[in-house]
Amino acid sequence: MYRLWGILFIALVGGSLWVYRSNFTPGTIKFTLAQTGTITHERKVTATFANQELPISAPFSGSIQFIGEDGQRFRRGEGVAILQPEGSVPGTIRDNTQKQTIQATTGGLFFRQTDGLETIITIDNLTSMDLNRLLAQTANVRITGANVQVGEFVGKIVNNLIPTQAFLELTSIEGLTVGKTIRLSVGGQTVSAKILRKSEKPTGIIISFPYYIDGSATKRRQEVTWIYQSPTSGVIVPKSSLWTQGEELGVFLWSEGVVHFKKVKILDQDDSQACIENLTSGIPIVITPRNGLEGLVADVKNI
Template identity: 65%
Template sequence: MEKKKRKKRNPYGLWVILFLILFGGGFCYYRENFSAGTITFSAAQSGTITHVRKVSAVFANQEQPVKAPSSGTIQFVGKDGQRFRRGETLAAVQNGASSGGNQSSPGGTVITADMGGLFFHQSDGLETIITSENIMSMDLEKLVAQTSKVKVPGQTVQAGEIVGKIVNNLLPTMAFLQLPSIDNLTVGKTIRLTAGNQTMDAQIMRKSEKPMGIIVQFPHYVDGSATERHQEITWNYAPQTSGVLVPISALWTQGEEQGVFISAEGVIHFKKVKVLDKNDQQACVDNLPVGIPVVTNPRNGLEGLIAR
């Protein structure tokens, strides 16, 4: 009687099965642990999206330099930047020893205000060059090339020396703003500007292609514009939007839907949202509660993962 032949077992099959088991387990471990461990979150929060840009401004006011009528020791009346009426005494120059106070000695003279305004104990040499009266007709390339040389008088002054300036703060300040583009700006319209602690709407008076920019008129005198003629100010170039904010990096497109990955009850899910506004750092979205964690480094394969 013939003996039955035994079937030869394929040793490679066992290795294939073992590999599949190990690979599958490793993949699951990778998906649940490594992927989840590299996810970063940020809580959605209420806030406001702003659209601002820093621009260079050259300010112009009605200014009048004040000169010392004689040589000697100068004594100012009041504080730097104080307002004086026309004809009031600004300072006294003593030819000899100071007699003290604000009165001039027999050999001294007083300096009076030729116009009403703020009296500053400094000058920059541009008081009669860049003014609110002539800025509209100035060669703007020459205007931006002008450099301020701020001078503060010492205790002793010479006859004819400029010892300060009067600035008419009852007239609105004007300025030339250097901009990257003027395409969407119209003469007569207003733009939102922030200079120092003041935010105001300034009217566009003139557009310039070379140098690129606009001349604007503020609604009133701008604090600090007389002592610092060249400044960097803030242009609010688009309306702000308030609502729920998420980092711009959290936005993710899945198919044709835009949204964010959120953590709900410890599990990551994709949630469709509508973007109402955004800037370089944040997006304002609807359909999202304040405080919910959102993934800030989204990618494929996050749906259903356990948030760790």
């Protein structure tokens, strides 16, 4: 009986030692390379843009021929299109006397696209009207074709000398201050915009850009990137590689065939990565840290 218990005890201890040993063999350690990179702090938000826009209507029905390119700047009084009455024959005396040049009523960029919100979502209305009602307005985007009806919008003039304003939809306005600036990436350009007003319902802020934003007149609502904190560049490691040993935070790195613990300082981090001070780019680090790795001999392959 005692002999049987002895055999079972030896088997149990031996099995435990085998499991313990297997957990600390080099083959169970996973490595990656520390890489040079950048930690960014950005968030996608929706912007509703407002400019000084003036739609232009057709004085009568007919065929229209535009002058210049879409988005071209015209001075006040310059022709943006030629309108020929319905039924007129191009080149005839009747056609020449009845056709009319549609002029720019103010200086600015002329666009053939309208959305029906040119006189609703304006710079003045953003700061004076109920934002819930204002932003609930539905756009009716249309681009003028070869023929138009009397009273129909043929396009709009956008004053690109006046800075664009916008409402940014945010999940929280905590920490934002009226009069301060925020950084945004819009249409491939990074720009600082001034906070004019904070809104709790709907949650967000009204901002003013330092100049007219290209693309804001043809795409009134679009996604922009809010850079809410400056980026940090340096050597980047996965946060899964960080390990606390005693009271020290660090990583296990591989050097000359042996795993060593190295105390580190975090310069910046996001949800998945950390930027580390005084760490060599390209060095193998352990991404499955645990107790007992210090001094372990390991062969790093195929990282």
